[in-house]
Amino acid sequence: MNINELWPVIQQKVDGMLEQIGDKSPHVAVEGCYDDARKDWWTSGFWPGILWIMHDMTKDDTYKLRAWDWDARIEQCFMQDNNFHHDVGFQFLPTAVIKFKLTGDKDARRRGLQAASFLAGRFNPAGSFLRAWNQDKHGWAIIDSCMNLPLLLWAAEESGDPRLRYIACDHADTVLQHFIRADGSVRHIVSFDPATGEFIEAIGGQGHSASSSWSRGQAWALHGLANVYRYTGELRYLHAAKRVAHYFIACTSADPIPLWDFRTEDPAAQPKDTSAAACAASGLLEIAALVSEEEADMYRFHANRILTALAERYAVFDQTKEQILIEGTGHKPANQNVNVGLIYGDYFFVEAIAKCNQWKQRIF
Ligand code: GLY
16 A cells, blocks of 8 residues: 555545544544543544644645634633643644644634643743643653643744743753653653652553553654754754654564553553554654655655554544544553544544645644
């Protein structure tokens, strides 16, 4: 299968999803049918994000009209009891920010800037990290936040306020210091003393253990740090993204589609995570676009290898299922959402195929 020729197939699939998904806020697909998750859930931006990519690629207003009010709907949740946290980048970059970039809509700009202020308000200056989640986890930071940093970096450029860029870079430097191991593998959670900022311990989180290597966490790091380099031009972020990418490539030499964690006790019995594969592929294409042509081929080759495997063995292009990718794993240690469709897997697959087809705009 030639990945570069897949775009019309994706477009036809998304047209069918428009009918099937209707007004739902899809997160998990079980037996081929997407659920309807809360709008304040961290995944609520991905379906509208797919629609904005489709609109930008095709200029067809059908997608724009269906994506249009998502930023307002998500913003409404701020007025109620809600679960917003470090992941507002996942929610407002593929809705408000991309809507503003593509249409100039002023309300969308305001919503994007407000979400960035909310995220900046989660910064702990003692430990130089964006705190994860809510409740009593005052000192926790997680690798996923790498993907939220472009919200701060976009807002710094858009508003001219450099504080937001300092916060993004300080958090990214903490990731380089405390999350990325010498071999390029990454931790999921690091706990700091919230008062002094001192490192306490690494925690397994959605990975198998504190010393394991959760494959989606690797993908968040490699894609997220490549994006931070794109915004800042600071080479240490590109070098870190490449180190994680090389580790990811080494761990997928036998099979391009990763298990949910690269270090488990019984690999043969473990489920895959296609969402990690899709996000890593898109991140590898991002690195390819940022390095010299001599280096770029290697990253493109491995992105292509992953995307081809996804398309040939893990994608449903007809309408027998609402999702695109099968065999995603949400949270294996909690046995939640294992071997399902995940909207973020679908999003990053579409994002990566769009990049293969000359899509130059960026959401993350
Ligand atoms: N950001 C949560 C996850 O990757 O599952």
